[in-house]
Amino acid sequence: MEKYDVVVIGAGPGGYVAAIRCAQLGLSTACVESWLNVRGRPALGGTCLNVGCIPSKALLDSSHLYMELRRHGAEHGIQAQDVTVDLGRMMERKNKVVDDLTRGVAGLFRKHGVQWLRGHGRLLPERRVEVTLLGEQAGEQIQVQAEHVIIATGSVPGALPEAPVNNDLQVVDSTGALAFDAVPENLAIIGAGVIGLELGSVWNRLGSKVVLLEALPRLLPMLDDAVSGALSKLFKNQGLEVLLGARVSATRTKKRRVTVNYEQQGESKSLEVDRLIVAVGRRANTAGLGLQECGVNLDAHGYIKVDRHCRSSLPGVYALGDVIGGPMLAHKASKEGTMVAELIAGKRHSPVNYDRVPWVIYTWPEIAWAGLTEEQAEERGHRCRSGRFPFRASGRARAMGSWDGFVKVVGEVETDRLLGVQAVGPNVSELIAEVVLALEFEASTEDLARTIHAHPTLSEALHEAALAVSGRALHA
Ligand code: FAD
Ligand code: AMP
Numbered sequence: 001m002e003k004y005d006v007v008v009i010g011a012g013p014g015g016y017v018a019a020i021r022c023a024q025l026g027l028s029t030a031c032v033e034s035w036l037n038v039r040g041r042p043a044l045g046g047t048c049l050n051v052g053c054i055p056s057k058a059l060l061d062s063s064h065l066y067m068e069l070r071r072h073g074a075e076h077g078i079q080a081q082d083v084t085v086d087l088g089r090m091m092e093r094k095n096k097v098v099d100d101l102t103r104g105v106a107g108l109f110r111k112h113g114v115q116w117l118r119g120h121g122r123l124l125p126e127r128r129v130e131v132t133l134l135g136e137q138a139g140e141q142i143q144v145q146a147e148h149v150i151i152a153t154g155s156v157p158g159a160l161p162e163a164p165v166n167n168d169l170q171v172v173d174s175t176g177a178l179a180f181d182a183v184p185e186n187l188a189i190i191g192a193g194v195i196g197l198e199l200g201s202v203w204n205r206l207g208s209k210v211v212l213l214e215a216l217p218r219l220l221p222m223l224d225d226a227v228s229g230a231l232s233k234l235f236k237n238q239g240l241e242v243l244l245g246a247r248v249s250a251t252r253t254k255k256r257r258v259t260v261n262y263e264q265q266g267e268s269k270s271l272e273v274d275r276l277i278v279a280v281g282r283r284a285n286t287a288g289l290g291l292q293e294c295g296v297n298l299d300a301h302g303y304i305k306v307d308r309h310c311r312s313s314l315p316g317v318y319a320l321g322d323v324i325g326g327p328m329l330a331h332k333a334s335k336e337g338t339m340v341a342e343l344i345a346g347k348r349h350s351p352v353n354y355d356r357v358p359w360v361i362y363t364w365p366e367i368a369w370a371g372l373t374e375e376q377a378e379e380r381g382h383r384c385r386s387g388r389f390p391f392r393a394s395g396r397a398r399a400m401g402s403w404d405g406f407v408k409v410v411g412e413v414e415t416d417r418l419l420g421v422q423a424v425g426p427n428v429s430e431l432i433a434e435v436v437l438a439l440e441f442e443a444s445t446e447d448l449a450r451t452i453h454a455h456p457t458l459s460e461a462l463h464e465a466a467l468a469v470s471g472r473a474l475h476a
Contacts, residue, residue, distance in 0.1 A: 004030045006344060007129050007146035009121040009289070011035070012046020014321025014333030015152030016105050021341035023112040030144060031114055032121035032131050037102065038095065038179075042118040042134055044105040045098075047154050047322070048330040051175040054101055056198050058094040059178065060362050063205035067364075072401055085206055087183060094178070117142075122290045123149065127316050130290075148316050148344045151296070151304060152337065153289060155282040155322035163190060163251040163260075163278050170258045170275050171251065174199060177277045184208050184275040188260050190248050192219055194361050196279035197235075201363045204240050211271060213246040213262055220361075224373040227408065227422050234365065234404055234424070251276060284323045301325065308351035310340050318344075332357050358436050360429040365391075365405040368432035371420025371439050374410050383413040387445070387468025389461050391425040393476045396456040402426040407465040411445035416469075418443050421462065431459055445469040 005027035008019045019031040035050060037043040043050060066085060073080045109116050119133040119142075127149050133140045157173035159165065167176035177199045183206045189196045192214035204210040219228045219235075219242060235242055243264060250261040258276045262269055284303045291298065297305045297313040303325035306312055310320045318340045321333030335352050342349045361367040377384050390406040397403040405425030411418055421435040438448055448466035453459045460475075467473045 001128070001143050001145050002030070003145045004028045004115070005146070006030075006148045006150060006341075007032065007121075007127075007144055008150040008152055009123070009129065010046060010152035010154055010321070010323075011044040011105065011116070012152060012154045012321060012333060013048045013330040014154070014323075014337045015046065015150065016044055016109075016337075017334040018150050018152060018320065018337035018341050019114045020108055020112050021338045022344060023114045025341060025345035025347075027341075027345060029114045030117050030146075031109065032117045032119060032129060034118075034120040034134060036134065037099070043102045044109065044116065045102040048333075049102050049105065050098060051178060053330050055094050055098050055178045056174075056195075056202070057362060058097045059090070059202045060198060060364075062090045062093065063202045064364055067205045075401055085183065087181070087206070091179065117144070120288065122288060123151070123294050123296065123317070124290065125294055146316075148318065150337075150340055151289065151291075151312070151317065151319040151323060152321045152333070153285045153323050154333075155328060156285045157278070158281040158283045160190060160248065160278050160280050162248050163276060165278055170253050170256060171278065172275065173278050177203075177279075180275070184273070186273040187211070187275050187277065188213060188258070188271060188273040189277040189279055190260075191215075191279040191281065192242050192244075193279060193281065194359075196277070197240075197361055197363050199277055199279060200240055201238075204238060210240055211273070212240065212242045213248055213260070214242060214244050215247040217245045219244060220367075222359075222373075223367070223369065223422060224375050224408075227367075227373075227424060230405075231367065231424060235363075282322065282328055284325065286323065299325070309343055309349070310336050326354060327357050327359070329357060329359070356436055356439050358432045360432065362429060365402070365425045366428045367422075367424050368428040369420065369422040370432055370435045371418065372410065373420060373422060377410060377412070377419045382419060384410050384419065385413050385469055386410045387465045387470070387473065389464035389468055389473055389476055391458070391461055393464070394456075394458060394461045396458050396460065397426055399456065400426055407431070407461045409445055409448065409462070409465040409469055411469050416444040416446055418445050418448065421465075423462070425458065425461065427458055431462055434459060434462060 006022045006029045008015045008031040011033035022029040119131040122130045165173045187208040189212045192212040200210045246262045246264045248262045252259045295314045304319035310318045320336035339349045358370040388408045391397040391403040407423045410420045445466045453463040464473045
């Protein structure tokens, strides 16, 4: 039986990063991965690279380009006649982006000496892992022995019994919605969370009439009221209809049409669409892992229970990424991955600070935030003051022709410590990195206000919002 210092199960952004870092630290490392790509070939990268972050961003970028040319080309003096979508070509491009990146991870494994075991992993007692092989040896089983096991098996789309998914037909999950073969005329999406809004944006831009049904009374309740209110208006102007307080009670598919029944304000309503996307969140992927048999405890929601250093209830077995819950984000999984690798290698590492995980929704305008909202900060006993700056007053946003949105900076009254930033606007996904760095260094809003920002850049909006905390914004 092959012996390793570390065996990682799952090669998403949590598992593959943990494996590479373990190898960098001199530990003999194997990573078990069972993903098969669209051509039926084993692939690394997990949900993120294959059916998550990357393909969704590829389609968001393609559809954004299309929308810019159609709606805004003429403003820039660019006359483009008959701009049309070749969906097949767009999907090929997306698949190529995915292929290149997943092959890139395989290259990194080779470079760092991580052994890729192609197959399905199952935990056995005494930190042994059984691997049911894929490919030429399909069905054969091998066992490997590890000093430490890292479980990074990720998550799968959450199911809604009222809307059973069949990805080849009309009702799909996020994976099916990244591979439509035609632009649906009418599309409904259950769930206006991060994934629902991004997929809704893609298909709305490409020409679908999109309705999102959201059970909660407010859009994106993790943002503060003013921000989610402003977003509702922006999405409406784009033709993205969001029905709030709308709980789906049943769906029926007949002759390639889907009827969706829902309850809203005590009334029973229904709508009919060509296709329906179920985007009601994700759940831990622990099927067939043999966890409970070995003594790895799960919580009431099915996530693996871990301590602040991602240690499970079974000594020598760690778990990280989506399978332990918390923010279901690739960079959160990767951060946990590096932490666990360093701990295994005997280094010290402070626990991940989940208050400093940046969040981004890649709609247009983009939405990004880090730290606390004013409401959350007040709930934790901070007295807050805030400053806000609109992109309409940003020279760079004007030059781009994209100035919807604003930046809001929240600081603490007594100490001026930066508590959080929420931003809606062009490319705020990039701007949020500065905020996270400032939070890491426990900067004050004054620190941000005194920092020189290049002109003309979108980051000046963050600078001005920091100045606005003390009523000193110069351009608003
Ligand atoms: P995963 O990426 O889910 O990887 C787990 C891997 O484990 C998989 O490859 C799986 O095949 C493998 N596996 C599972 N069980 C076994 C087993 N028994 N044996 C062998 N292998 C196994 N996050 C962001 O930060 N930014 C975004 O823009 C973003 N966009 C998203 C868009 C969509 C449509 C979706 C669905 C998700 C998106 N996410 C985004 C979330 C992100 O994809 C996840 O948070 C991230 O992939 C979690 O990483 P992970 O390593 O925990 O698990
Ligand atoms: P996220 O967790 O960000 O992926 O978002 C999933 C969204 O789906 C949440 O905002 C939920 O409120 C919403 N949701 C869950 N179940 C239903 C349902 N039956 N009808 C409408 N929305 C739902």
